[in-house]
Amino acid sequence: MPQDRPPVAGPRLIARHLSRAFGGRKVVQDLSLSVLPGQVTCLLGPSGCGKSTTLRMIAGVERADEGEVLIDGTLVEGPGLHLPPEKRSVGLMFQDFALFPHLTVADNVAFGLKADKAAKAARVAELLERVNLSGFGPKHPHQLSGGEQQRVALARALAPRPKVMLMDEPFSGLDNRLRDGIRDTTLEILKEEGAAVVLVTHEPDEAMRMADEIVLMRAGQMVQMGAPYNVYNAPVDKAAAAFFSDINVIRGVSRGALTETPFGAFLTPGHADGGKVEIVIRPQHLKIDFDRAGRGPNPTPQDGTPARGTVTRARYLGRESLVDFRMDFDGSILTASVPGVFLPKAGTALWLMIRRDRCFVFPAR
Structure with a gap:
């Protein structure tokens, strides 16, 4: 079972008025959101609408031109301040899984852990069991299926108990037959961990299936935000209705x-x-x-x-x-x-x- 976290009063993640431009073109404009512990918020929209750039600003991989990011009430991004990802308590998952091919499954999961050998081994064993990969520790990534690699990537991202989990199209590399089951497993584990989750996707079905809240984006701006039921049944315009x-x-x-x-x-x-x-x-x-x-x-x-x-x-x-x-x-x-x-x-x-x-x-x- 996951380690108990101290209760968080209010949102675990707050982003305020984030903006980012490349070559004079604004890719994200004045975007704000907040995510509670255990909540999944999906950034949804077509390719090029600014979803991944928003995620990268929250992660600290990309510096915001304007705006602030707070994690558990602590400012990690703002005017004159830019903490790197390793100092933000964020977990990152991408569509290519980014596993280290020369490391075993166990060593991949333990990579970001700062603890003694026994504590690392216990955390790795706990996570591999929770992603249904007990006994896979000695294997290497090339010996795993795509679905198994995705679950190893999830375990590795969760190992340091991040306060915020950021996921960029993490299921797009999986075939349709596997995708739904792995999404459900991932969602269950993320809820248990109590992290604030931001998931980037261009698939409305995925957002409807996983999200507590959807942020619909278009041309770098937030078009609509709300629970999946409300965004689907009360679209703000024709394009929002047509996206679903x-x-x-x-x-x-x-x-x-x-x-x-x-x-x-x-x-x-x-x-x-x-x-x-x-x-x-x-x-x-x-x-x-x-x-x-x-x-x-x-x-x-x-x-x-x-x-x-x-x-x-x-x-x-x-x-x-x-x-x-x-x-x-x-x-x-x-x-x-x-x-x-x-x-x-x-x-x-x-x-x-x-x-x-x-x-x-x-x-x-």
Whole structure:
């Protein structure tokens, strides 16, 4: 079991107004976050948005142009101050694992430990057992699978009991079959250790699976921050919604806080009268009205107005089928996700409805 830590009052990690520029271009702009003990915060966004640079500033590998970093209330980065990584009590994990090939598994795990021989051996044995690698101590990295190397890298990073664990795409080198199980094992151990965890990823599924809090980044800035449920179900804009899944977009004009669409009128308060809006809905919330198939629309107050589309393509993805429709009202393509197997032929006309409570309305850009 992990050694008990003294309780920490408040966040274990605080980053305030971090900024960094390269060649006059700001890669990170005014980013702030805080992470509690045992909390996992994911920096999520496309390649080049500043995720890894943020992580490197927190680690001390990169110097911040502006801002501060505090670990357990102690300033480690700020104006005139830049502590190196080894003095910050941070653990680092990268996608290439960075194991020393000439050292055994046990020696890799013990590398960063400052203790006597017996204490080192006990800590190494404890961690190898917790990552399900008991008995692997004498082996060398080349004798291990990718998943086993990842677990050795985790054990090595955790060995000195860091206060903050920083992980940059640590699972991207693993195949999909192994990835989920190793993520779950890693998450369980990190929670037990009580470190504040910052994980960089460009995969929304990984962030949703592992994070207590997601920081969505774009062009060096924080776009949205919150629990996975909130970031997914209350995106701040169309691009944020589209980052997590495919989306359908229905365009219209707001008049008197209402926007008329082929699916009926939508409430659009807060949008300028005469302003163009985009109504965003995910494929799983676009419903095929099987009851009305072939009979035409017969709307009820509960489900709104159905609109007709013609199937252009259908494909089966295992758990669901995706069906593309060319809509009668404007020729646009909308995609519906249907659980299980549903593969109508191209040219089939069907009526569609949308879940109004699952729609997002944004000003058109």
